[in-house]
Amino acid sequence: MTPRILVLHGVNLGMFGKRDPRHYGTQTLGDINARLAALAEELHVAVTVFQSDSEAEFVRRIHQAHEDGSSAVVVNAGAWTHYSYAIADALAILRIPIVEVHMSNVHAREPFRHHSVLSGVARGSVCGFGVDSYLLGLRAAVGQLEQE
Numbered sequence: 001m002t003p004r005i006l007v008l009h010g011v012n013l014g015m016f017g018k019r020d021p022r023h024y025g026t027q028t029l030g031d032i033n034a035r036l037a038a039l040a041e042e043l044h045v046a047v048t049v050f051q052s053d054s055e056a057e058f059v060r061r062i063h064q065a066h067e068d069g070s071s072a073v074v075v076n077a078g079a080w081t082h083y084s085y086a087i088a089d090a091l092a093i094l095r096i097p098i099v100e101v102h103m104s105n106v107h108a109r110e111p112f113r114h115h116s117v118l119s120g121v122a123r124g125s126v127c128g129f130g131v132d133s134y135l136l137g138l139r140a141a142v143g144q145l146e147q148e
Helices: 029-043 055-067 078-082 085-093 131-147
Strands: 004-009 046-051 072-076 098-102 124-127
Touching: 004 029, 004 055, 004 131, 029 046, 029 131, 055 085, 072 131, 098 131, 124 131
Parallel strands: 004 046, 004 072, 072 098, 098 124
Antiparallel strands: none
């Protein structure tokens, strides 16, 4: 059976390509998703992507992953990373690898970005490499599945 990786894009991430190119580059969310799909094919996994600016929808999609056969999650929750215990709790329900990703180096930015409430439920985090953070995160998720 082909592993199924869920990639979650959080609040404001639909604005990639328009939002602060110094931190997020110029590639759109569609460009990022296309690169993830190409890498997924190379890695022989299936990728499903989901983006929402609604925290409730985001949590519901995480709950759905508990039932839909998702093998792992790659998550960039955007600003929710720093304060959404609801998202952290939803992710904690899952018994599959979770990899946290961020396009910018959150540790080199504003102090509020230095803390993630999601890190405690993630196997690991990748940040600061632009689109490559997502690609490295997908590779890490697949690597975790191969180790299990």
